Amino acid sequence: MILAVASGKGGTGKTTVSVNLARSTGSAVQLLDCDVEEPNAHLFLCGLKTGSEIVTIPIPEVDESLCDACGECGRFCRYHAIVSFGASPLVFPEMCHGCGGCTLVCPRGAIREIGRRVGVVETQEVDGITLIQGRIDIGVAMAPPLIRAVKSRMNSKGATVILDAPPGTSCPVIATLRGSDYVLLVTEPTPFGLHDLRLAVDMVRELTIPFGVVVNRMGVGDDRVHQFCREQEIPILLEIPDDRRIAEAYSRGELVVDALPEYRSHFATLLWNIRDSRRSQS
Amino acid sequence: MTGMKVQELVIISGKGGTGKTSLTASFAVLAAFPILADCDVDAADLHLILAPTIRERHEFRSGNEAVIRSADCISCEKCFDVCRFGAVVPGGEGEAFAIDPVACEGCGVCVRFCPVAAIDFPESLCGEWLVSETRCGPMVHARLGVAAENSGKLVSTVRSEARRLAEENKHGLVIVDGPPGIGCPVIASLTGTSQALVVTEPTVSGEHDLERVLKLAQHFGIPTSVCVNKWDLNPAMTAQIEALALRSGARIAGRIRYDNGVTAAQMLGKAVVETEAPSAGDIRLVWKSLGL
Numbered sequence: 001m002i003l004a005v006a007s008g009k010g011g012t013g014k015t016t017v018s019v020n021l022a023r024s025t026g027s028a029v030q031l032l033d034c035d036v037e038e039p040n041a042h043l044f045l046c047g048l049k050t051g052s053e054i055v056t057i058p059i060p061e062v063d064e065s066l067c068d069a070c071g072e073c074g075r076f077c078r079y080h081a082i083v084s085f086g087a088s089p090l091v092f093p094e095m096c097h098g099c100g101g102c103t104l105v106c107p108r109g110a111i112r113e114i115g116r117r118v119g120v121v122e123t124q125e126v127d128g129i130t131l132i133q134g135r136i137d138i139g140v141a142m143a144p145p146l147i148r149a150v151k152s153r154m155n156s157k158g159a160t161v162i163l164d165a166p167p168g169t170s171c172p173v174i175a176t177l178r179g180s181d182y183v184l185l186v187t188e189p190t191p192f193g194l195h196d197l198r199l200a201v202d203m204v205r206e207l208t209i210p211f212g213v214v215v216n217r218m219g220v221g222d223d224r225v226h227q228f229c230r231e232q233e234i235p236i237l238l239e240i241p242d243d244r245r246i247a248e249a250y251s252r253g254e255l256v257v258d259a260l261p262e263y264r265s266h267f268a269t270l271l272w273n274i275r276d277s278r279r280s281q282s
Numbered sequence: 283m284t285g286m287k288v289q290e291l292v293i294i295s296g297k298g299g300t301g302k303t304s305l306t307a308s309f310a311v312l313a314a315f316p317i318l319a320d321c322d323v324d325a326a327d328l329h330l331i332l333a334p335t336i337r338e339r340h341e342f343r344s345g346n347e348a349v350i351r352s353a354d355c356i357s358c359e360k361c362f363d364v365c366r367f368g369a370v371v372p373g374g375e376g377e378a379f380a381i382d383p384v385a386c387e388g389c390g391v392c393v394r395f396c397p398v399a400a401i402d403f404p405e406s407l408c409g410e411w412l413v414s415e416t417r418c419g420p421m422v423h424a425r426l427g428v429a430a431e432n433s434g435k436l437v438s439t440v441r442s443e444a445r446r447l448a449e450e451n452k453h454g455l456v457i458v459d460g461p462p463g464i465g466c467p468v469i470a471s472l473t474g475t476s477q478a479l480v481v482t483e484p485t486v487s488g489e490h491d492l493e494r495v496l497k498l499a500q501h502f503g504i505p506t507s508v509c510v511n512k513w514d515l516n517p518a519m520t521a522q523i524e525a526l527a528l529r530s531g532a533r534i535a536g537r538i539r540y541d542n543g544v545t546a547a548q549m550l551g552k553a554v555v556e557t558e559a560p561s562a563g564d565i566r567l568v569w570k571s572l573g574l
Contacts, residue, residue: 010298
């Protein structure tokens, strides 16, 4: 099963849920940190680094000896990543999506593709958990190519895969969620939490993936998140109380299930609840 | 007016959920006559506190998306072969292909190379941007469509409209509530701004994410301050984070205590400084230190 952990609002506890769930599965599990702008799972799971690979996207390089400055590449590019002003075209690598269009439309075959580094994918092994994380280079705008690179290392045959998604509802989140079997939406019972949960629910419904909700920091705020879930017939699979000790353990980089053993059963139940919910929604 | 330059403060965080919007709402109350801009376009929350009355709505169209006309498709697979984004969904035996709009990046390669010109390329509606009135001043905000692209361009639109309003109506300050992360919408929020405030928290994640977002701010040469929210959750980590901020060339803008009054204010639809919450005083000091 490929399980994605997402949320509209940031800081609701996606990483907390992901790492504690990974630790609680009891069998081999892959944890993919797809929050490539700010990957945090590794701060809670310190293990043996087993690999690091550079990720590139293809960008154009113009052979000036072949280019006759016809400008076709610049007219074709939707991203203004290659521009021709009556001379050999200029390439703006940070604008390029790597679609390959300029290479294909160049009538003289003067454009070839070279790799532009966008980040790294790192792998480590921690007590039966294989953590694969992407880390985008500072100043690189587009996260989806790196997220796709992280996901290409996924091995879901029979095993559980947990995807820790970035916050929000835009392209990096979509790139993470595509192809997953179930989505956990983590929220908190506050006005911001509810508002962003609604957006996230619209998004997963658009993607037609079964989903359920985890309510974190239960006890703050009010019951409007619960009301919303009831009205929309969305299952609430876990409630995590607003416990300052959890926040403190998190601040030190400790797993909740290690620092506060009384919460172990919470995460074990969560896994069962996900399986039940997935069966009833499919 | 000659010589008047509009100041722009952008509030960002790297890590999500550290308190950007709660702080922005308080600054909106404390500032004299600001223009407000919510640039967290895929999870905009500032309106929940500032209760805007919407004055203008504008469609946000950006980019194009490929659509295969199934009646004209000959299932030759050319589009499937040229698409780098896995957006072409093959049909069954002899059936038309289709484009997954969520995966399509609007590059137009399939449109160009379809041998029977069976692919349309309409402009896509990605969301809307709004100009509103609030109790603290005018506000520009936006809604990104479900699963839509181009959040960076929408952020740029919101920012430039806010600046235009400020110049036209002689407001001296634009306060921008930024998105989390360090990618495209953050870069679009940050480039060319007069100063940035990073709100972080004293956790291993807060520290890690701060380091990356400070590098980004430095990359763009933006004067940056740092404030630690919920600092008393882990005082040793707070000190460590402040040392990191100073080493990275940022200023320290102060500390805000762990306070359930922040959530209580949110429940009432008020900014923290509009309540008696203990952290309101901390927030006032942070605001003062920014010198705006």
